[in-house]
Each structure stands twice: as C-alpha cells, then as structure tokens.
Amino acid sequence: MTGPLLEVEALSVAFGPKLNPVRAVDAVSFTVNAGEAVGIVGESGSGKSVTSLAILRLVPDPPGRIVGGRIRFAGADLLSLPPARMPEIRGRDIGMIFQEPMSSLNPVMTIGDQITEAVMLHERISARRRRALALEMLDLVGIPNPAERFLSYPHQFSGGMRQRVMIAMALVCRPKLVIADEPTTALDVTIQAQVLALMNRIRSTFGTAILIISHDFGVIAEVADRVVVMYAGRIVEQGDVRSIFRHPAHPYTRGLLQSIPRLEDDRRRLYQIPGSVPAPGARSAGCPFCPRCPDRLPICANAMPPMAEVGPSHHTACWTNPGASVAGAQ
Amino acid sequence: MAITIASDEPEYARSPSLVATFSRRLLTDPVTLVAVLYLGLLCLVAIFAPLIAPNDPLAQSILQINLPPSRDHWLGTDQFGRDVLSRIIYGSRASLELGLISPLLAALGGSIIGMIGGYFGGIVDRVVGRLIDLLLSFPILLLGIIVAAALGPGFWNLVMALVLAFAPRFARIARASTLSIRNEPFVEAAVAAGVRHPTIIVRHILPNIAGSIAVLITLWISSAIQLEATLSFLGLGTEPPRPSWGNIIRDGLNNLFGSAWPIVSAGFAITLTVLAFNLLGDAVRDVLDPELKE
Numbered sequence: 001m002t003g004p005l006l007e008v009e010a011l012s013v014a015f016g017p018k019l020n021p022v023r024a025v026d027a028v029s030f031t032v033n034a035g036e037a038v039g040i041v042g043e044s045g046s047g048k049s050v051t052s053l054a055i056l057r058l059v060p061d062p063p064g065r066i067v068g069g070r071i072r073f074a075g076a077d078l079l080s081l082p083p084a085r086m087p088e089i090r091g092r093d094i095g096m097i098f099q100e101p102m103s104s105l106n107p108v109m110t111i112g113d114q115i116t117e118a119v120m121l122h123e124r125i126s127a128r129r130r131r132a133l134a135l136e137m138l139d140l141v142g143i144p145n146p147a148e149r150f151l152s153y154p155h156q157f158s159g160g161m162r163q164r165v166m167i168a169m170a171l172v173c174r175p176k177l178v179i180a181d182e183p184t185t186a187l188d189v190t191i192q193a194q195v196l197a198l199m200n201r202i203r204s205t206f207g208t209a210i211l212i213i214s215h216d217f218g219v220i221a222e223v224a225d226r227v228v229v230m231y232a233g234r235i236v237e238q239g240d241v242r243s244i245f246r247h248p249a250h251p252y253t254r255g256l257l258q259s260i261p262r263l264e265d266d267r268r269r270l271y272q273i274p275g276s277v278p279a280p281g282a283r284s285a286g287c288p289f290c291p292r293c294p295d296r297l298p299i300c301a302n303a304m305p306p307m308a309e310v311g312p313s314h315h316t317a318c319w320t321n322p323g324a325s326v327a328g329a330q
Numbered sequence: 331m332a333i334t335i336a337s338d339e340p341e342y343a344r345s346p347s348l349v350a351t352f353s354r355r356l357l358t359d360p361v362t363l364v365a366v367l368y369l370g371l372l373c374l375v376a377i378f379a380p381l382i383a384p385n386d387p388l389a390q391s392i393l394q395i396n397l398p399p400s401r402d403h404w405l406g407t408d409q410f411g412r413d414v415l416s417r418i419i420y421g422s423r424a425s426l427e428l429g430l431i432s433p434l435l436a437a438l439g440g441s442i443i444g445m446i447g448g449y450f451g452g453i454v455d456r457v458v459g460r461l462i463d464l465l466l467s468f469p470i471l472l473l474g475i476i477v478a479a480a481l482g483p484g485f486w487n488l489v490m491a492l493v494l495a496f497a498p499r500f501a502r503i504a505r506a507s508t509l510s511i512r513n514e515p516f517v518e519a520a521v522a523a524g525v526r527h528p529t530i531i532v533r534h535i536l537p538n539i540a541g542s543i544a545v546l547i548t549l550w551i552s553s554a555i556q557l558e559a560t561l562s563f564l565g566l567g568t569e570p571p572r573p574s575w576g577n578i579i580r581d582g583l584n585n586l587f588g589s590a591w592p593i594v595s596a597g598f599a600i601t602l603t604v605l606a607f608n609l610l611g612d613a614v615r616d617v618l619d620p621e622l623k624e
Contacts, residue, residue: 109534
C-alpha cells in the first residue's frame with residue numbers, strides 16, 4: 001500500500017443550528033503513516049476530541065455534523081461510506097481507547113465478554129479461540145491471572161487496570177490504527193507512566209499506528225513521533241516531536257511548553273498564557289490566537305496565516321514565521 | 331512477549347451474587363420467608379389442583395346448597411351446592427396465570443418500546459412518549475372494562491386488557507433508564523468497537539435496566555391479581571362456570587345471606603396472595619437497589 005494509512009484533509013465539523021453553525025474543527029489536515037504515532041495536543045475546546053470522533057464518524061448528530069473535508073483510511077474514503085458500513089471499520093480496522101476508564105466499561109458485563117464482543121462482531125472464529133485471543137490480550141496488557149480475571153466485573157478493577165482492559169478491547173482485533181483520546185487523563189501519574197509504556201510496547205509488537213490525543217505535552221512526548229498542535233479548531237503547528245520541542249515556531253506552542261512546571265524552576269508563579277480559548281462562535285477573520293498572542297503583528301487581526309514550512313517536516317500557521325508571507329503571497 | 335508490570339491491585343473480592351443476597355434476605359427476614367413459602371405453596375396448589383381438590387369444582391348438588399364448613403366440605407358449599415374449597419383451589423389457577431402472564435408480557439412489550447424510544451431519541455422518542463402518555467391517561471380499570479366490553483370476556487382478552495394497561499408503565503421506566511444509560515461512555519465505546527444498535531440495546535442497555543424492570547414486574551403481579559378479581563367480579567373476567575376468586579365473590583354476593591363462606595374464603599385468598607406478592611416485591615427491590623443495601 002502506498003500513501004499514508006490515515007489521511008485527514010480539510011476536515012471541518014460544525015455544531016449547532018444549520019443557519020448559524022459553530023465550527024469546532026476548521027479545515028484540519030494531517031496524516032498518520034502505518035506504524036507511526038501521532039499526537040494531537042491542545043487545551044480544552046481546541047477541537048482535538050471532535051477530530052478523533054469524526055474519524056470514526058462518531059460525532060453526535062444532532063447537534064454536530066461533518067461539513068467538509070475528506071478522511072481516507074487505507075485507501076477508502078470514510079466519509080462517503082454508507083453509515084451502515086461504518087461498524088465494519090470500527091473496532092476491526094480502527095480501535096478506540098476512551099478517556100474515562102471508570103465508565104467506559106459496561107458494569108454488568110464481565111470483562112471477558114466485553115473483550116470478546118469485538119472479536120465476535122468482526123471475525124468468524126469459535127468461542128474457544130475468541131477466549132484464547134482475549135486471554136492472550138489480557139496477559140499482554142499486564143493483567144495478572146487473566147483466566148481468573150476473565151470472569152470479573154469492571155467494579156473489581158482499579159482505574160489503571162480498567163484502562164488496560166480498555167486497551168485490550170481496542171487491540172483484540174489487531175486494528176491498523178488505535179485512536180487514544182486522553183488515555184491517561186483520569187489516571188494518577190505512576191499508572192500513567194505504565195499505560196504509556198504499554199502503548200509503546202504494543203506499537204512495537206504489532207506495528208499499530210497510534211493517534212494519541214492529549215492536553216499534556218509530556219504524554220505526547222512519551223508516545224508520539226509527530227505532533228499536531230491545535231488551537232480553536234485549527235492546526236497551528238505540526239512537525240516531528242524533536243523539532244517542535246526544541247524550536248517551537250508558533251507562540252501558542254511556546255506558551256504551552258512554557259506552562260509545563262519544572263522541578264528546577266524557582267519562579268514564584270507558574271507560567272500561563274493570558275486569556276482563554278475564544279468561544280467558538282466569536283472568532284474573527286484573523287488568527288484565532290491573536291488576542292492572547294505576545295508576538296502579534298498588525299496583520300494578525302485581519303488575515304488568517306497560511307500553513308508554511310519552518311524546517312524539514314515542520315510547519316506552522318503564524319505570521320511571525322518568515323515563510324508565511326511567502327506562502328501568503330502565492 | 332508478555333509485559334510484566336506489577337499489579338496495582340493485588341487482591342479483589344467477588345461481590346456476592348443476587349441469588350446469594352436474596353437467599354440471605356430470606357434467612358434473616360422471616361416475613362419475606364413466609365411470603366415466599368406461601369407463594370411457593372400456592373403455585374403447587376394451582377399446578378396440582380386436580381390432585382388436591384377434594385371435589386369437582388363444577389359439580390352441583392341441589393341437596394347440598396349453602397352448607398357451613400364440615401368434614402366433607404371444609405369451607406362449605408355455595409348456592410349451587412359446589413364445594414367452596416375446590417373452587418378456591420381451581421380459582422388460584424385463573425389468578426396466578428393472569429397475574430404472572432400479563433405483567434411478563436407487558437414487561438416484554440413495554441421494555442422493548444421504551445428502550446427503542448430512549449435509545450434512538452428524536453422523532454422515535456416523541457412518538458413513543460406520546461403513545462405512553464395516551465395509554466397512561468386511561469385508568470387501568472376503565473381500560474380493562476373497555477377491552478372486555480369491546481372484545482367480550484375471556485382469558486386472553488383479559489390478558490390483552492392488562493397488558494395494554496401495564497405496558498406503558500414498563501415503557502416509561504425502561505425509557506427513562508435507557509436515557510441515562512445511553513449517555514454512558516461504555517455505550518459510545520461499544521459503538522466505537524463496531525457494535526450495531528440492536529445489539530447494543532440487547533447486550534448493553536437491557537442488562538443495565540433489567541433490575542428496575544424486575545422490581546416493577548413483582549409489583550404489578552399483585553395488581554394484576556386484584557384486577558382479575560375486580561373484572562371477574564364485574565362479570566368481565568373469567569367466565570363462569572370456570573371458577574376464579576373474583577367470580578366466586580360475584581356469585582357469593584347474590585347469596586350473601588345463604589352462605590358467607592364463599593365470599594370470605596375468596597376474599598381471604600386474594601388478600602393473602604396480594605400481600606405476599608407485595609412483600610416479595612419489596613424484598614426484590616431491596617436486593618436490587620444498591621442504595622438500600624447495608
């Protein structure tokens with residue numbers, strides 16, 4: 001297969017009334033190659049979760065709908081598939097790990113039944129082989145005594161264990177891509193580290209591509225090869241992890257990186273980006289970050305900066321980047 | 331290649347099953363135990379009525395009318411000389427059949443409709459909601475009388491009347507419970523795993539609302555038995571000469587001064603049975619409701 005595994009092109013998702021819709025995701029384009037880990041980072045309301053839901057066409061409709069763009073997965077255009085075909089893709093080709101391990105498992109089903117459910121839907125194999133597959137998966141995600149825990153209910157598991165079960169569920173059909181929406185947000189720090197190590201291990205074992213969504217640069221750095229930074233429904237910067245961490249080109253990315261507390265820091269007060277994300281309805285013609293930007297130029301309030309190259313495989317949409325005016329002139 | 335990471339939860343306890351919780355309740359609560367034993371006995375009596383009943387419940391005898399209790403007729407005889415005890419024993423069949431079948435059918439139909447409305451929402455939910463409101467606006471007894479009057483008396487017509495009366499009550503509860511369950515992340519997770527909507531309703535929604543439906547069934551069984559008696563009393567239920575507790579009272583009322591034994595016996599049977607089912611319902615509710623567990 002040539003080309004990227006997942007190709008999101010100018011994706012736009014709108015919410016609210018048809019006449020006055022609010023764009024939660026606006027012209028977002030990025031790709032995920034086979035076996036690659038890509039992170040989407042941004043603060044609350046930046047559209048990162050909606051983007052991930054849109055890939056599986058899980059945006060709740062109403063009130064949301066995908067209003068433009070294309071999503072190509074392994075050569076197929078997901079947005080033009082009839083809705084009845086989507087369940088074949090979900091779980092089998094693209095697995096999803098949710099944010100809330102506490103409530104993302106059905107409290108009245110044994111975890112064994114929940115893990116085998118996806119296999120039952122997508123593959124015609126015997127109940128014994130399904131069970132064997134699920135046990136193998138439970139073992140792989142680090143659940144001790146899988147055969148015994150197979151019959152346990154979710155309330156008998158701690159949060160970290162449930163997240164492992166969720167990961168086992170997402171991976172049991174060996175999908176080509178796993179979307180993890182804030183997989184560690186609800187967990188405490190030591191468990192976070194274990195879960196991230198597990199995700200890395202799974203990627204190297206199965207060659208699964210990972211799309212990880214987080215507000216936490218540390219989580220992204222742990223897992224991802226490439227980073228997509230989103231702000232107010234738009235991509236403001238994307239590139240490989242190293243160059244974004246070393247040379248963040250967009251003021252928003254710089255702000256996010258500076259906001260990470262450090263132990264050796266002796267500042268009295270933690271850094272913060274002034275202001276907050278603009279309400280989705282109240283966006284102007286210019287760069288959405290302009291009102292909060294420390295480096296704003298006169299042009300910023302009036303025109304949206306185009307995506308322009310900063311370095312090899314590193315792009316940003318900012319007028320302070322010298323490439324932007326060149327790209328804008330074209 | 332197994333990943334070995336120390337378990338962050340070395341030990342876990344298996345929570346006691348519902349059957350175990352219920353058994354413990356039976357052992358610690360003598361009232362519930364008596365109610366359950368009584369209902370078990372009643373079921374045996376209804377099933378083995380031909381073996382237990384001392385006489386033919388339909389056999390009339392002009393020589394033995396309105397007798398008081400005696401060794402031959404423990405509860406006396408009615409105005410046609412029929413043995414009252416045998417009629418009560420056979421009458422338990424009508425009460426139990428109707429009392430069990432109609433709430434179960436109502437639960438089945440009502441839950442399906444309620445879950446569909448609650449799950450899909452939108453226009454489907456509105457149609458279901460108005461249908462529920464429409465049926466709920468009829469008093470149950472009136473609905474029973476309407477159906478019986480339109481279709482005539484008879485067992486299955488009575489079942490239909492009670493199902494129509496009970497189903498919206500089940501649908502309302504099923505819809506409300508489904509509304510809260512369908513927004514749980516595990517439903518979204520199931521969709522994301524490729525599970526289709528009908529399967530989600532059966533595998534993920536239904537087991538989560540089954541507890542409240544089960545409580546509702548036990549509570550409506552006693553109402554069904556009362557309604558059977560009421561409608562039979564009004565002549566719209568079980569057709570004579572087939573005995574039911576309701577029509578024993580109806581026949582007995584015309585003959586109140588001949589012998590009070592039929593009315594007293596049937597009334598006593600109805601009271602005991604309804605009470606027992608209510609106590610069972612309370613016990614089931616307590617066992618299934620985690621808030622009430624100590």
